[in-house]
Amino acid sequence: MAIQTTSGVIVQEAVQKILVQPLEQMSTWLSSGVTIVDSSEPVRIPVIEPGTLPTYVAQGDLIPDNAVNWSEVEALPSSLLGIAGWYPISNQAVRSTAVTGLPSVVQQRILTDASNKLDRCFYVGDSDGVSAVQTIDTSDATDGTFTLTYKGQTTAALDHDDAAADIQTALRGLSTIGASNVNVTGSAGAYTVTFAGALANTQVEAITIGTDSLTGPGSIEFVTQGIEAGGIDGLFNQPGTQQAELDTADLDSFLDAIAVAAAANVEPNRWYLNPVDHIQLRKIHKGNDDVSYVLDPDPRQGTVYTLFGIPVTTSNFIPRGKAALGATQYAIVVRDLNPEVFVTEHALAQRGALALRVSVRMDMVLSQPGAWVILSES
Incomplete structure (x- = not known):
């Protein structure tokens, strides 16, 4: 990646090399074998639905219409929001011979940010938006007392067993959150914080917990990351998919999912799992005094695990x-032909800096939703 110090848009050939092609390799979704279509305009994609069965017809009789039914979905509509990032870099850093690896560092930062955002949207994106949710646990x-901090502002001391309403009042009292911008539910010691109001449907920073004055443990966890409205509907929010039960202590639930796919005449070619759930599967023992693992030796195809x-x-x-099981040829990613990397010095001239503005638009459609099985814990 070459950092230019003159304002302007980097030519598309260079953008392909520094952004588009590496993104396809870094994104776990894009690199999993899904179909990628490049387009500079919206694309109409037929979504295949079950058709009627052929029937025996006497010679000369009217043949019934057995055409496969489908509807159409518009991918990459003009209303679809793009993913954009803004990366200021000081001119001193650009000129410094001591930072010879700066261009690759900047490129890696841009690619990591973009691929993380894209994968979050490809899996759990919701075009209606998703509000961030965190849980606070002081039940043990x-x-x-404990404190909560958000973007540099910290609450007063909170009792370990305060009511959810007290936690809500304290958080809303922070200037970095504000009134009505979080809702807290739950019971003493087990709280769920949902960002709302001006902080709904957006990325937010994590609330942190201070436990120095707490007798016993206290923890806080991000349950759901916020996602802006107007973007991609991810795999787990796509309509028309098949459903099955997930049990990471029982491999039979995965065979049941394969059976669901087979019943729909689909030959699946990819599992999608959270790494923790995948490790849980690999920890299953054969039993009956046999402590060896069912999935041992680790089943692989090259560098890829198999199940x-x-x-x-x-x-x-x-x-x-x-978890998800599907046939990747029925997942179509439409990629805007005009991603942009724009270099400017004007906005930050007084600070002796330049900035890179990066933007990319992608959309996703399941052309045969029934070819995908979504597994969920009961």
């Missing part, structure tokens, strides 16, 4: 307790 604490002969893709953006 026996005494003392019952089907390659496995793992991603932290797949929710725990969820």
Whole structure:
């Protein structure tokens, strides 16, 4: 990646090399074998639905219409939002011979940010938006107080067993959150914080917990990352998919999912799992005093794990307790032909810096939703 110090758009050939092609390799979804279509305009994609069965017809009789039924979905509509990033870099850093690897560092940062955002959207995106959710757990604490911090602002001390309403009041009192921008539910010691109002349907920073004055443990966890409205409907939010039960303690649930796919005359070629759930599967023992693992030696095809002969893709953006099995040829990603990397000095001239503005648009459609089985813990 070459950092230019003159304002302008980097030519498309260079953008393909520094952004588009590496993204296809870094994204776990794009690199899993899905169909990728490049287009500069919206694309109409037929979505195949079950057709009627052929029937015996006497010679000369009217043949009934047995055409396969389908509807059409518009991918990459003009209203679809793109993913954009803004990366200021000081001119001193650009000129410094001591930072000879700066261009590759900047490129890696851009690619990591973009691929993470895309994968989150490809798996759990919702065009209506998703509000961030965090959980706070002080249920094992026996005494003392804790604090909560958001974007540099910290609450007053909170009792380990305060009511959810007290936690909500404290968080709303932070200037970085504000009134009505979080809702807190739950019981004493086990709270669920849902971002709302001006902080709904957007990426937010994590709330952190201070436990120095707490007798016992206290923890906080991101359950759901916020996603803006107007983007991609991810795999786990696509309509028309088949459903099955997930049990990471029982490999039979995965065979049952293969059976669901087979019943729909689909030959699946890819599993999608959260890494933690995948490890849980690999920890299953043969039993009856045999402590060896069912999946040992590790089944692989090259560098890819397999499960019952089907390659496995793992991603932290797949929710725990969820998995998917599908035929990747029926997942179509439409990629805008005009991604942009724009270099400017004007906006930051007084600070002696330049900035890169990166933007890319992609959309996803399941052309045969019934070819995909979504597994969920009961």
